[in-house]
Amino acid sequence: MNVWRAILFVAGWLLVLASPPALAEHSIVHHKDIVWASPKDLDLTLDIAVPESDVKSKPVLVIIHGGGWLLNDNSIMSDLANSIAKRTDIITVNVNYRSLGDLDNTTTLNEMVEDVMGAMLWVKQHIHRYGGDADKIAITGDSAGGHLAAMVALAGRNLNSKGFEKGALGFKPTYLPEGLSAEQVAKEDRMRVQAVILSYAAFNFHDAAKGGFEQQSNPFWGWAGVEARGVFGDKVNVEDHPEYYQAVSPDQYLVSSETYALPPQFVLVGSLDRLTTPESAKDYVEQLKKLGQPVQFTIYDGKDHGFLDSGCNEHNNGCFDELSEPTVSDMVEFLNQVFEL
Secondary structure (H helix, E strand, C coil): HHHHHHHHHHHHHHHHCCCCCCCCCEEEEEEEEEEECCCHCCCCEEEEEEECCCCEEEEEEECCCCCCCCCCCCCHHHHHHHHHHHHCCCEEECCCCCCHHHHHCCCHHHHHHHHHHHHHHHHHHHHHHHHEECCCEEEEEHHHHHHHHHHHHCCCCEEECCCCCCCCCCCCCCCCCCCCCCHHHHHHHCCCCEEEECCCCCCCCHHHCCCCCCCCCCCHHHHHHCCCCCCCCCCCCCCCHHHHHHHHHHHHHCCCCCCCCCCEEEEEEEEEECCCCCHHHHHHHHHHHHHHCEEEEECCCCCCCCCCCEEEECCCCCEEEHHCCCCCCCCHHHHHHHHHC
16 A cells, blocks of 8 residues: 555656646736827826736737727726736736727727827837836737737838828827837838737728628627717728728738748637637638748637636626636747747
8 A cells, every 4th residue: 555655646746747837926016097198189098017027128018909999998808918917027018099989989990000009109118117128019909909909010011191091091100209200110110019919800801891890780889889880981981992991901911021021920719709700810820821921820619709808708608717718828828939938
């Protein structure tokens, strides 16, 4: 009996030694409701979570929340922001931006893109105050936030001071560092990030518009309590002005790695997602591969849309802690590899 106990004791320790060490969790210092811009007198805020660790100049992950371009604020991503900050040496910045229903339902989709671009430029200029390294920044977003995050990473060189108008269709970030024009930001590639994570993202808004996004039958308008309309105003529609919708479609900015090396991307989606389908994610990933761009792709079995939302989620029949795994662990591994942590 004593021999068997000894064998079991040794076997148990061998299993412990063979298992990967659990990630230690840090305490977090929160900086909340920081106003980073006020377009048309609407204050836009962001929350910063700083892990208390020995790393002096920390990498940064900027987070863009989803909600069909009409719903939610950054609180829907607070669990993700805190989880990553606790488990890594990475500062998280959880961003608010205008939705289509804001300012009496007058916000346009290009303005939303300009908001997230502006937020990125604000972070790059100011994150050193919170112990962040402006040369080590990643961006992530889910659903509509994934679309906007992809626009930052892919369309960040399509900027001009005129903004988004016929004949230009470039973007003027909502925030620009003092003394810099949109053209200078584009020329110097100041929007560039080191990594991208896209969670059940939308990759082509032209297809979404053709599919009826601007119609009242799209329930997001009703859930937001506003009337359906054209996302660029009543004078622009997808049939007569397809170029507007293509200009806010991330997949229209994909280029060969020989032309421009995009940052590594981690694309993920749930196997049950019917809103941003695994098929659409696969198509996007295949385009990246054909162009020689670095990409990692995972379909999470049994997961539906929105499984990274904060709190408990009736749509996915669970809460963040269980629904977010193993995805958050995979995100952490991806970011640690990119930032060599």
